[in-house]
Amino acid sequence: MSKLRLELPGLTLKNPIMPASGCFGFGKEYSQFYDLSKLGAIMIKATTVEPRFGNPTPRVAETSAGMLNAIGLQNPGLASVLSNELPWLAQYDVPIIANVAGSQEEDYVAVAKSISKASNVHALEINISCPNVKTGGIAFGTIPDVAKHLTKKVKDVSDVPVYVKLSPNVTNIVEMAKAVEAGGADGLTMINTLVGMRMDLKTGKPILANRTGGLSGPAIKPVALRMIYEVSQAVNIPIIGMGGIESAEDVIEFFYAGASAVAVGTANFVDPFVCPTIIEELPLLLEKLGYEHISECTGRSWRKHGEPTYHRA
Amino acid sequence: MSKLRLELPGLTLKNPIMPASGCFGFGKEYSQFYDLSKLGAIMIKATTVEPRFGNPTPRVAETSAGMLNAIGLQNPGLASVLSNELPWLAQYDVPIIANVAGSQEEDYVAVAKSISKASNVHALEINISCPNVKTGGIAFGTIPDVAKHLTKKVKDVSDVPVYVKLSPNVTNIVEMAKAVEAGGADGLTMINTLVGMRMDLKTGKPILANRTGGLSGPAIKPVALRMIYEVSQAVNIPIIGMGGIESAEDVIEFFYAGASAVAVGTANFVDPFVCPTIIEELPLLLEKLGYEHISECTGRSWRKHGEPTYHRA
Amino acid sequence: MIKKELCNIISQEEIATDIFELTVEAQLVNEITAPGQFVHIRIDKALDPLLRRPLSISSFNKVKSQFTMIYRTDGKGTTLLAEKRQGVQLDILGPLGNGFPVDEVNAGETALLVGGGIGVPPLYELSKQLTAKGVKVIHVLGFQTQSAVFFEQKFLENGETYITTVDGSYGTKGFVTDIIRDLDFDCLYTCGPTPMLKAIEKEYAHKKVFLSLEERMGCGVGACFACVCKTSNEQEDVSYKKVCSDGPVFRAGEVVL
């Protein structure tokens, strides 16, 4: 019996590992490396109503154990995603989570309404937290009532469960989480990137053309764990955790914090095989730690039962 | 003529490098390694009215390119700092910046009032942002009006300029900065630590006894740079920047972002000689980059003039 | 097909100031389809530096299963890379991208290869293949200063080679563009800093020109949209190409520099 199989709203996952939105395109590139059906699910790149070119380059900069990106939600637009990307992905036995973005409510609603009807889209991930688009985006992610209202609107039109992606760039993440739960969200995904910056030593100017960008990678893992720890104790909907995951050990830490599944983003750039590798290593690690099933790890850091399973000599 | 000498409210700095509060104790330990008079200034450990033991251990945990701490403001208390620590530091030709902490307004006022009278204390750093104390601390650092009011109170009783230390755990750092400026702050120091967490793989519990802790080190540098970039354009008081600095190159990046001086924290643990090393390397780096004086670097990332000084082939 | 492989370092040496020649043993050479392709290297197992570093393949040998890269130590990653000794294993992803089209010029015709600084390396394999094919190759290589010059001899073996240095400490003082003016050719291949590429594209709009671009990268395989460039000047137009997977070599005019 599988130690990794899980059920989440709208999703039957072979395993709790999925590539994070924007770090895996629409799957094509990584299908050169392995069979995408191995994945628990795939979170595709943010989709907007119209095609977007995004920000000027440079769009990425490296930081210690992390990276900054300011892609600016480049994507081929709803029509093309529906007619090209999703049908192509349908050849794989893997549920798709469609990342929905926009600069105003109508955009989100329009994309959610039609993309949720695609046969292989099993859930939506509402990106109310993109730090790299001037209007909308970030605002939806920082004001509880705005987020709640947007969630309601999207829920009204969606044919599949709706997960809302939270921004870590807020004073009170629990307040945001409760707001979108009240708005009817079926689940949460967190965290998106922290807003950061790097300067070019030679020119004195920001390295990114967009000046600021989103910080991702191992550097933000402690912040992601803390926020998931806080939120998972305050809401009754499942959390798909992300932020710096690059190993099976990291996955367990996220489950301990309160996640019910996880997404891997930046690590795909460092090792294109990171997802299948983690999927292979997880059962052995669970064995070693003495768990029958990965779900036993969820929230162990704050649940009463979790007792030490073994000790160091 | 020195490329590093600087004047800040209350402070005449031989150089813009100073150890950050809590990462240098009260100087004694590092005086074994080098002459403390080499430093631009010293930010001493947070001082509270009464002695504090702080949090249970473990108090630190490592993260990728960073560390978490939950010391809990352990300190010998105002009386002892005044009678032992400060007099001992007086043997060195270096201005002291006293870090003032508390759990309620009266505490801050009481400490500020008497510690600002110490002959070698040239400025105060009001720690309204400690993430590791249950009451007060963090609240003062997240609500603009509360921060403004506290700043006023402290200014009223302080004999020396007052710098307010901002917490990065807020949605809108500019709003906080403007509030304390309006409250009469003479300068800002930023950033304090980001609230984070690590889990113990074996027990499933948080590694830190305090559960959450403050994330510091290179991992948070991009967040610090971004916040200093935003704040320096919005206020008219100088900023002492900190967050992951460990090299002369990092110092220049912080100046480009908008800092007028910098503090080095976690890096002291990695290399006890990091401050004097940076002080030695800075003039050479400025030379290489084509600057007469380090002050030319301040705000270069957003000031109009800053043109490239040289290009890569 | 793209492979991820742990490759043994066969040799590494500093061939000019801060310029290193690195040769590794790798099965992935069998996947190389054209000069000008590149690889993405993970410098270290540690998470800092985190991202891979793109380096061009400057020459390869399928019989020996070896290929060579030439790079300049610039920041964190390349400085660490330069410390790696023979026998150490490197995590390499490649070959990546599309290289220079060798079939765009025929035996007997003349190809002009123009390189600037660290843009020179990929031109070496190109020069070898064109020469082998019977194409007359002329090289114009620009460097900052004498101490940065490398591979002059190797290029000379394949054909005329002009060196320029910005400070005039070696070869002709000035920029490659000053030299090209007096040369005749059927096809121009170039790699180097963007200002140089722009100047060449502008001056030889009427000629057959191929440019190799540089852009900061995330994934290196086409998934992250970090390295895109526009294919038209229209503001509204959203058509683009990815340097990592559609490039790094483009026909002049194909993308906006």
Add this chain to the structure above:
Amino acid sequence: MIKKELCNIISQEEIATDIFELTVEAQLVNEITAPGQFVHIRIDKALDPLLRRPLSISSFNKVKSQFTMIYRTDGKGTTLLAEKRQGVQLDILGPLGNGFPVDEVNAGETALLVGGGIGVPPLYELSKQLTAKGVKVIHVLGFQTQSAVFFEQKFLENGETYITTVDGSYGTKGFVTDIIRDLDFDCLYTCGPTPMLKAIEKEYAHKKVFLSLEERMGCGVGACFACVCKTSNEQEDVSYKKVCSDGPVFRAGEVVL
């Protein structure tokens, strides 16, 4: 005085499963004042892992300017450390802290040295010094299992040595405390997991006992307050000691375990 030094690795070998013996050449040996002191090692120039790792000095030789550490590969840092080969330089800070007081026991008297797992290493230098002084030493060393046992022979050279393993795969099955009961001694020195130290402190409150503590560290020199322990059970009492600079060795009862 504490020194920061780049030390050449003289030798490193795995002496038991996941247990490594590492010897380095260092001038800082001349600063060592007692067995049980430790050093703080920066594993790598990279920023990950970031913090230094504390390791006890298990023996030293001032004539040869060398000292040895014995450690178990546990997490990121020690695993990386185990990969370092002879000739590689390590950034070491030390000697740190106060070690075991050798003068607390006189020639002819009996000292009991009790170690658990990776708490065993610092006891070796102590055993050597006590023996040299004419003290009768008895060693009781506890391990998880047979494959984790190390240094039995070396300790035997200095005196009676009892080994216990939790799974009974070697020596006596059980814990060190089971063995100690039947032994007589004038002074007890111990290092190992806290539960073991607690048991010993409780059982021998009437005896002269010295304990070496472990605590997660930041600076390692007394500046950051990461490694403190209380000196009394009173809630209000704020008196404390720092494991790094006041310890790691304390007299039983001096601090709250």
